[in-house]
Amino acid sequence: MNGQDEPVRRPSDFAGSLSRLVRMLGPERLLLGGVVVAGLGYVALWVTVPLLFGHVTDLVYAGVTGAGGIDLGSVGITLAWAVAAIAGSSGFAWVQGRLTAVVAQRLAFRLREQSADKLNRLPLGYFDQRPRGEVLSRVTNDIDNVSEGLQQVLSRIVTSLLTLLGVVVMMFWLSPLMASLALVSIPVALVVTRAIARRAQPHFAEQWATTGKLNGHIEEMYTGHALVKVFGRQREAMATFAEHNDNLYAAAFRAQFVSSLTQPAMSFVGNLTYVMVAVVGGIRVATGTMSLGDVQAFIQYVHEFNHPITQLAAMTTIVQSGLASAERVFRLLDAEEQRPDPVVPARLAEVRGRVAFEDVSFRYSPDKPLIENLSVSVEPGQTVAIVGPTGAGKSTLVNLLMRFYEVSGGRITLDGVDIAAASRAQVRGNIGMVLQDTWLFGGTIAENIAYGVGDVPRERIVEAAKATHVDRFVRTLPDGYETVIDEEGSNVSAGEKQLITIARAFLADPAMLVLDEATSSVDTRTEALLQQAMSSLRRGRTSFVIAHRLSTIRDADVILVMDSGRIVEQGDHRSLLAAGGHYARLHAAQFAQPVAA
Template identity: 55%
Template sequence: MSTAEQQDKQPTDFPRTGRRLLAWLGRERAPLIAVLVLVVAVSVVNSASPLLLGRATDNFIGVARGEADTLAPAWWIMGALTVMAVLAAVGQVALGRATTAVTQRVAFRLREEAEAKLARLPLAHYDSHSRGEVLSRVTNDIDNLAQTTQGILTRLLSSVLMFVGSLAMMLVISPLLTVIALVVVPVTLWAVRAVGRRAQPEFDRQWAATGRLNGHIEEAFTGHELVTAFGRHEESARDFREHNSALHASAVRAQWVSGLIAPVTTLLGNVGYVLVAVAGAFRVSSGALSIGDIQAFVQYVMQFNQPVRTLAAVAGQILSVVASAERVFELLDAPEERPAPERPARPEGDAGRVGFADVSFRYTEDEPLIEGLSLEVAPGSTVAIVGPTGAGKTTLVNLVLRFYELDSGTITVDGADTASMDRAELRGRIGMVLQDTWLFGGTIADNIAYGRPEATREEVVSAARAVHADQMIRTLPDGYDTVVDDEGDGLSAGERQLITIARAFLVAPSILILDEATSSVDTRTEMLVQQGMANLQHGRTCFVIAHRLSTIRDADQILVMERGRIVEQGSFRELRAAGGAYARLHDAQFAAAT
């Protein structure tokens, strides 16, 4: 089953998600109390109005029949109703403001929680979720939750209070007619529930399809240059149309099914209204009720049915909110990185000694990658790791950084088990330069100082000089103050790589990890970077992952990996003389070059 199908078939726990969302709303106590007070005030006004109008009607009829001497009571009632209507309008304005404060504050807190959660998630989570899908939960789903809840919160609260108030006034006027009006309520609730249960899975599919569409768009625009270079616009557009069509179909189904609630409830409400009108006519003709009473009662019946009609009108929105809330809560509930121990292990010194003892790791249970690996790396030495794609080279250094947890075995840094260390302290000892460069929007100096924001300009320039990036930076329009965006537009791949290398060197780590760090630079720049590395590697342990074997001739030790195992290790001369796996890689690479 595909990931998309798995998302579409996820079960929905409407009650649990609803209770959890209400708990989040309940955290905003002050504005929520203001909402409740205003809703009660407005509902009291609306509940009293029909009864007062009924009394005014009876007064008018009494005067017309000669049963009353004056219209004063009626005019007093009309004046009071006018004042109440004005107060109700003012209350509605204040209610809208209070509701906005509640829902937007909840959205604010959810975004904060989601942002903090993203920092605590292991890399394995991002391996199984596209960036567009994750971003859709943090942006689209939270926005939908906030905006839609803001629109329906007061309507639902007002409807509930109106239901209670109308029912109480109906019982005061005529218990018999009230029983008749209640006959259709169980049938109406059953119909709403039946349609809602069919609509909820459709909304789940709609928001899952939204996440997949966002993922495709994010990938297509991030890789726009590659799409253009390889002429894949038509294929990308076709994939977009497929995702867009899937979203369109799921949205239409969701809205169509949920839209059935309104006509069903309207029909049943009209049936109840007719029953009350017929029974009320008999009561008025028998003298049991006045015309004003039946007038007020009919208005209360309309108010009594209003909550059901409101529920029908917002049912689709409610289901949409729950679907979005489930996706957000699923992100907040995702398994996090193993928490740091209360008393984390502390390394003995800062020499950079790294040890692997019977280390085993696999990404999936049925596909072993690294098994029983043992290795000792002396402080200050340079270890090169080579091997075919998928051999486990990058995985090996990712395990040193604790991007993933081991299945078994231990990795130590200066005598401390990394699994017992604080992650921040561990990673603070390690500098890493990846093949794929990453810059953020800001100045060149800010990018170099990313790992040490407190670094002085002199330290930033010194790091740039060490990797021979200083001259290149000074040729830019504003030198170190040149502003770049997150794509590094205006800089070549090699220039971006030099900046990231300077960034790692400024941290002054005891361990350096270079994952194809010179693959994006030209031969001359590569020679300059290698010279800078030679100076900065003194006293530091360095792991170099390389496919270009010419860059690792001077490594103290070369590890040859195949299928997660070290099949050979030694110096360049030793491995060439052995005529084994490394020699075959070397000969194949240089034979291809000639």
């Protein structure tokens, strides 16, 4: 599955997910207690209403059939009590709804908080193996679905269970015989609900898994919409979207259709019960063993008895959907984290920049080795260029140095200290990195340059911008350094974005530098100017430069030529050209003159 979640067709532990979700509600015990108390108040008042209306019916019936007429005073008082009970129950229902909303939103808040914290502890490989839209879907759509489902279910399930209990007590108080007939529907309802729920559950799991795939595709197509249009791939993109959309439609339809069978099935069972009670009640009124008002009240209790059962059955749809989303969130929270930092991390003193790779081995997949027994030493202040064909392991080497990935064997030392024994924050805090893929956040140009440094005087920001030739184009913008860049950086060119990221590294003034094709998106003239700025920036710092254009690394102290995860050559520009090996062939391929036809 290439690190993806297991197929949704495999049975899932929904009982475990439900248990875990209930445990997460532990901090809300007091609020949950309030939900139950409010439910008790609602039910206690509501179940008296049918009895009061039945008493009104008896008063009217006695007045019509008797000689004294209708006792309007008693009828008015009884109706007033009924209105007060209805108003009071509505007040308790409002309180319960309010408390339920607080509980649901607090749970969603904690889930988002835990998910955000988890994302910071996950290794880079987790994100390499999953579409970003799929991960985002779990943190947004799935958590929202859990919250909404909990909010709908929590108050209803408490109210429905308490209503069932209250109604059963009142029915047995009025007529044990008729109450026994009504209770026959409970085991039938449980069997029907369980059978339908077991059939619907896999479809809900598939629905939310397919939602994640669809979101992943949409996110990719949106962020890369210009490239899609350039290569004329709109038709293919829409075909893939249509496929995912069709799959989502089919999964959602099956889930909703199967689960929707619960309510009509329960209504059928309830109506049968209703008919039996009505027949028996009519016979008892005719024989004089029950009053008309009591039968009326009992029939209303039967309706109230069937309503919570139907409601509980209908909630299985929400519960299943919410649990399917909860399981996806829990899979994220349970994902294997990066190796934790040592309890007492080794302290890196003032970093001088001596780096050593000692018999380092690494593989992304257990059965596919990439780097095997690599050893190289870099002295403080040296500029080390890493070149080689695509897939040779150049970026992997610096990713290991930054501890984005952990070595499979051997070790990497910084000034003699194993970086695995130090904290990641210490290691990365001493290394400035400029990537080929630039990243800017929604904010001003000044804020983007100062990212990672914090509050600094504007003079230092401008100084870094001037040194990296950012100031030149910023001065042409209407708002200058206060120009707001959107999240995609679409209002600045690719070259300008790269200049801003270089200025960011310049301002950070790190002890070491990693430059991964840092000038690939700038024009030739700006590149020449940047090379001068880079030379000044690299002076006195250990620098690792990943380069495809060999013209940019001629002045490097050491050039490492990599191929298939191994260093096949190392030396300076002149010595490697003279050796006539891999480097010389790469150089000849880049600078070869076109052959005339």
